[in-house]
Amino acid sequence: MHLEIKQAHVGYDTTLISNANADLKLGDVCLLIGNNGVGKTTLIKSILHQLSLLSGEILINQKNIKTLSVKEIAENIAIVFSKSSIPQHYTVEDLISLGKYIYYPFYFELKKTGPRRSFIYYRRTGIGTIPPHAS
Structure with missing residues (x-):
């Protein structure tokens, strides 16, 4: 992107x-x-x-x-605002995926298939990407 x-x-x-x-x-x-x-x-x-x-x-x-x-x-x-009314029990993954509503059917299907396919999905969409300067 x-x-x-x-x-x-x-x-x-x-x-x-x-x-x-x-x-x-x-x-x-x-x-x-x-x-x-x-x-x-x-x-x-x-x-x-x-x-x-x-x-x-x-x-x-x-x-x-x-x-x-x-x-x-x-x-x-996807935009993440600093103030929100999202319940505190959400994970970072949950919060980021909220901005990816277009992918929801695919996202929830991957949640059933296990971490390997989820990792591929996250890499393809940029979710879970660690910027080089942050590692």
């Missing part, structure tokens, strides 16, 4: 974030932090194509998100 944000301007009636640029590849970890109301969630909504950019472009695997289906976006991107 390769996510590129190029000269993105996000906002509603007014621009909240100007000239945002990023180049993220599979295994990269990205934190988006800032004060309330500065546009963090607005940028995330734009990355997920839930909100149109004011200008600029967002590419997933060199394809503009405007040309991708909801399924194609969900196959490549």
Whole structure:
């Protein structure tokens, strides 16, 4: 997976974030932090194509998100927010898989087949990938 944000301007009636640029590849970890109301969630909504950019472009695997289906976006991107109301007994695997709803039938089938096939699935989707700088 390769996510590129190029000269993105996000906002509603007014621009909240100007000239945002990023180049993220599979295994990269990205934190988006800032004060309330500065546009963090607005940028995330734009990355997920839930909100149109004011200008600029967002590419997933060199394809503009405007040309991708909801399924194609969900196959490549999952967002984990720092605050949530998810019960504490969930594992990290459970939390990450919540963002992969497109894969649910396949995911639950693999849970029955054992860890070997699950490992293959996780490697293919990027779940369970440890970034080189984190190992």
